[in-house]
Amino acid sequence: LTLAAGPPLTVDALALATGHTDRRPSPEAARLGAHAERWGLVHLPPGHAQERDTAGLPAGGHVVVRGMAMGFFDQLALLTEGRGGRFVAADAADGGTEVTATAARRAKGTGPLRYLPSGREPRLSVTSGRGVPYLARGQAPGTMPPGHTLSVLDATALARLTSAAPGSLSFRRAVWPLIAKEAGLAWYRTLVRYRPERVAMPADAFLDRYAATAYGSPPERALLAVAVPEPSDRFVPARIDRPLAGRVFGDPASLDAWMREWLADDLAQALRPETSPLKAAAAAVAAAKGPVRRIATSGVLDADSARDLAWFRSFGAHLASGPPASRIAELLALAEAGVVEFPGAGPVVLPAGGEERTPTGQGAGDEGVFVVRTASLPGRAITTRALVDAWLPATYLAHSADPLLRGLLRSGLGRAHRAGPAQDGEPTGALDVTLPELRVRDASGRPAADLFALGVPLEGLEWNTAIGARAGTDAPLFRQADQVAVGMLGALRPAAPS
Structure with a gap:
């Protein structure tokens, strides 16, 4: 196993639990990125919020954010509390008791919040296909959710x-x-x-x-x-x-x-x-x-x-599978503070500038911009110099930019999974493994004795691999990990006699 730094590792068994990895730009992302580079705009393509360089999103500047799922809440926190803003209890006077993000989640968002801006936040127009965020998870303070006993799909x-x-x-x-x-x-x-x-x-x-x-x-x-x-x-x-x-x-x-x-x-x-x-x-x-x-x-x-x-x-x-209630309380407080606005559902983003045309057919002048329209406000066009795509890129092996996964395919140590009993259909986007052993198949279909994969890289062969483990449910995530552990132990070479 070759690393970015340090000597290579020689191991008896290896498990790939790489989760979400970088993806090569989609045609839309490439087009928006090229437009941003040409006109000096900011476009942050899909990716992990904490790995982004958000320095180009200026204080007080207008930013359109697409996506309102879990990655969105991470990005929102970095652009608000991460820039010095504070949440306080809604009935507190200015300078009252501060409610940190940790404290708010510990309190399960039981009280309404008010946001005190630092002045370093951008102004955020937040949109998505639905136009609304994921619904908050139910959470009664001090208790574990009782869950649900299946009676129909039993x-x-x-x-x-x-x-x-x-x-x-x-x-x-x-x-x-x-x-x-x-x-x-x-x-x-x-x-x-x-x-x-x-x-x-x-x-x-x-x-x-x-x-x-x-x-x-x-x-x-x-x-x-x-x-x-x-x-x-x-x-x-x-x-x-x-x-x-x-x-x-x-x-x-x-x-x-x-x-x-x-x-x-x-x-x-x-x-x-x-x-x-x-x-x-x-x-x-x-x-x-x-x-x-x-x-x-x-x-x-x-x-x-x-x-x-x-x-x-x-x-x-x-x-x-939405956020804690505290995150919804924070989003509501940000909206009431004027930091966040909601343009609605079904956003369409078009590059415009110079000879390029806006959706109305009018030129955007000499300055390049992104033009955003939504189905909820059909009469309004939003122009912005900064666009953030706040979601993780979809998992699809052929489009992966991860050097480890691409190296497996290039070397023949791994192959793409295909649909159909004989695997002669279209690629599913997954790395091919045996089930239930989760041994990686090489280019000829032969399962490895010492190479395993689990979780997100198998999306397509398996389903909903990013789902977390719920207590008391015999979670597939744990069963997979146990299966891989058994296989790895079996692949260990006995130590040479001293």
Whole structure:
């Protein structure tokens, strides 16, 4: 194993647990980067927040940030608290008790916050495909979340699904309805318990009838129309996934007001998760991720399911893998302080300057800029000299810029995994390994005796490899690590006699 510095290492066994690695620029990133270089702009492509050079984002300057998932919150912290800003309790006078990021998370964000700027922050316009951040995780101070016991996508259902013929099941038709019914039951159980006045029939009768109907079927829709008269009380995954879909605002102030109300509502629900139908549904979706991973790796899903699995990974992350409530409290405080604004969903970024044209067909003058439009504010074009893409690059082996992974392919010690039982289909983006041993296959398909890989580099062969381990769930992450440890111990050469 050759390192950047120091002598090479000769080892008996090696495990690749490289996580997210650098990726070669996408065509869009290359185009935006070239435009930035030409006009002296700043474009920070996708990557780890703590590894970026943000010195080019000037104090008081306007910055557009794309992406509102977990990497976004890391970037936000570095550009605000990281530049000397402070959070204080909302009812504290100026100079009152400071609430550090650590203290806020220790307190689980139980109180509203106010942000005191340092003057060194940029002004941030924050947007993403959804236009809203990941939902806050439910967290009652001083307790561990109880989790969710699967009753629809349970062990019996999992055994039935994974015993199907290879490539015979559609995720959308065979698996998603079970997940949605699981989450819907959790939603309505919480609704009838804590808001019984919102349900127009006896709780037990309603829940029994709901459980007996297929998700999305006409009988289910008819039942909900009668039993849950107010549409906002119903479990609607599409509305949860894309709350800004179809919403158009006439001015930025109206959109900002909507966003602050949305953030405040999510924060309130996260701090009392036991009473929130939304957080109950989130716990159910989180519990379903393990079975989905086993279904995905069993080989029973058809080729079209890859797209649906990608959607579910995104939906599940938004609903059930979001930030602590304290991060949402901080974002709300930053919005109220005027440091952050929200242009909405579906951003489109175009380079403009000189002979290049803005989306309206007008020239941008002699100065190069990025022009940003969103679906939520169709009448507004935002121009900026600084663009930050606040997400980790997607994992795809052929596009990796990591010298270790590229060296494996170049030397023939590793190969790309391909779809299909005979691995004769399209590349999945994963490094090819044996299952369940996780031994890396060389260019000819032969598994190594002493080289293993686990986690993110296997995304495509496995599913949702970046998911963390949840207590009491027999987490795949731990099972993989144990499997690799066993294999590595078996690869050790006995010590030579002294």
